[in-house]
Amino acid sequence: MSERLTLHPDRLLPVDPGVREIARRLYAEVADLPVISPHGHVPPAWLAQDLPFRDPASLLITPDHYVTRLMHASGVDLADLGVGRGELSEEDSRRAFRLLCEHWPIYRGTPMRLWLEQQLVEVFGVDVVPSAGTADAIYDMVADWIGRESSRPRALMDAFDIEFLATTDDPCDDLEHHRTLAEDPSFPRRVVPTLRPDKYLEPASATWVQDVDRLGEVAGQDTGMYAGWVAAMEERRAFFRQRGAVSTDHSHRDLGTEPLADGEAERLYAQARAGRITADDGDRLRRHMVHETFRMAADDGLTMTLHPAVYRNHHPGTLEAFGADVGADIPVSVEVTRALQPALSRFGTAAGLTVVVFTLDETIFSRELAPLAGFYPSVRIGVPWWFIDAPESIKRFRQAVTETAGYTRTSGFIDDTRAFLSIPARHDMARRMDCGFIAGQVAEHRLTEDEGMQIARYLVTDQPKEVFGL
Template sequence: MNVQRLTLHPDRLFPSDPVVRDIARRLYQQIKDLPIVSPHGHTDPSWFADNANWDNATSLLLLPDHYVFRMLYSQGITLEELGIHREDGVAVESDYRKIFQIFAKHYHLFRGTPSRLWLDSVFHDVFGFTKMLCEDTANHYYDSINAQLAKPEFKPRALLERFNIELIATTEGALNDLKHHAALKGSGFETRVITTFRPDDVIDADREDFVRNIAKLAELTGEDTQNWQGYLAALRKRRAVFREHGATATDHGHPTAFTADLTMNDAAALYQRCISGKASATEKELFRGQMLTEMAGMSLEDGMTMQIHPGAHRNHNKVIFDRFGPDKGADIPSATEYVQALKPLLHKYGNEAKLNIILFTLDETTYARELAPLAGHYPALKLGPAWWFHDSPEGMLRFRHQVTETAGFYNTVGFNDDTRAFLSIPARHDVARRIDCRFLAGLVAEHRLTEEEAGELAYELTSGLVKKAYQLK
């Protein structure tokens, strides 16, 4: 058995040039141990409310991680073999050890990917492995991880402390009862684990459950959501409830960045067409655009930071969607236009310095041409970090290279991990810190920044900007 050692090189992700590498090392030493602020993610709040031990390596590390099973599926391994639940109830593999063995046998597929960086860090730093994951070490990994997960120090709240996570935000739909966040009240963790308001379920008229959701919104709020003003009042009430559970931000995962600013009468008439089920595809897109502008107005009222995450062609693989439902790794980046799309919203609210709108993109061609110039001008706009498919060393560098000259550093918002994979959060933030120090070191080496300035920026990119953008104390 020729098993490779698992080592994490201390200079990983730093530049090969020795002069620049030395500067990057010095900058990294200043910020590497700062507390983690995770302002946008998708971890399960029940983990922190219940504080129960996880019981299985496969269900924790593999099944929720679409980065993992997406790659395996691309190489001909079926999702049934990986134990992914089917919508029609057809039996899938339920032997978690066998699933983990499949993953280990194909671990080489992740060479060169950010998933490999994150997973190696988890295996080495969290679980203490010194041999590489492979077919021969699969059972050792599986048994050791399960044994460690049963220990008190692996309870979710204990890991928050171990990982030095100062704050983590989850993301819940507008109709969520927030019971897990409510259960955290009085625990001391209610200010460390907060929610985020994601109203797509009651805004996107393309959803099959949209009309039912509007009825549920009425039940939750006591407002008459069959009329436009009642609907807006109900949304304001739900935002207030989320605020009571710690939310400082909203999140909007629209197909495009399209916005609109209709008259009150036109908006009311459009809403009636949507809740009657008679709206065309064009009208549904117009409604989504109107609601982005409405949400911006509400953010100006209540102070919540607004995140716009457009540009994902969701559920591209219809066969996978029909069998397994949404969020199963078949979402694909698509071209996204911002300058004309955001103009109605920005005409109305873009000059409001008290409004915080964070723009994300999956279309890297817009960085220098559209997003940086917009954020470099409008007081309300900031740029989110390289996201999802571009949450990678090269993706982060492309973002910094294309955005910084026009938008600067201070119109960006640091890093967020946007993950369901809780154990990988320290690794993801470490990658971002190393890449930012690498980029800053290049500017110092070229005498475009002093090293003192770069040190200040390293702190801001790690902690200061994210707290300001998300209004975190």
């Protein structure tokens, strides 16, 4: 007989019985609140066209690089998991699903195990532990679920109670899927775009000239000169705002924001247009462009999210074979205080600016991020995301930042996922961990339980609405 798969009602709550009892009461206050997801990567076409999911592997495995990368580390070829292959045959999908089930033990102790278990139990009704022997039976249950009308993306927005969902979009996108959703009276949920301009701010990249030419074409601006680039970026920001955008998203190697003199910016821009800019000068111009983006954000009110310091596509062979965003991005250390000072000295107290600074470098939580957010009204600390949206990291984060910045200077949880069905599981994990931390402060009589209830609700609903201007 196969081992039964169940979800313990107290999972992730504190071990101490007294603190756990408080955490249970706090969690009950927030467990059923709507999901607000202000940063993620769900394709808007799924919702605009209400596309049915194709197969179990494409639903649960292929889009989730957290899941695929750990199997890759265990010797599984990404191609066998459907990565980079487009639509899978039934045979290939079943094979990928068997690989997941056969490798189930590698997820012990990871947040992926928590997310996958919650999806299997609560979404599909699976009650057996994944293994080589149960893989086909679980696959059939998931495939049967996919075939139901109630399993389409729009129905799931209601079933998961996702009140707000932001996607991530190229500045040149026409955002027609978002227009379709916004104009559909039968779809009351709010889905908005997020402007992601990274590749247009990297003048030393091989494709920058053609990228900027395309930006100018779409924006109706001449991007042959730096002033035209500024005008084009401003136009696209305005267009995204018209389509409902509330934020922009930025990920560069560092957080540098040093401005250049006007003549120097024009000179380096011309060099980049001619394909003669050096890597160092490309970084200088990029930092100037980021500084200019702070100015735009202060003017138009779009929340600016920063998540720097990732070594993108660390393994060239994987990039060549499968493309980007398949799990080969690796964190590196980052410096914040000096890097952001030029922009914050100019815009840090501007009434219209909100900047959310994320990091994968936990060493800067208490040393840099908490003090910055504890002084500048424009700065919020991005909660753990990506590699560190995990139970112990969330606990370390709250311990590191709360004594300096309190609860009000953080961002609200960010699920940052392409794996649509994992959204409620990820938010549930964050709610449980935050309630556990708050319960500890209540048990230490640093907070009253009524204050704990208020904080728990604030972190789930009011804070993300506040930070992203909802």
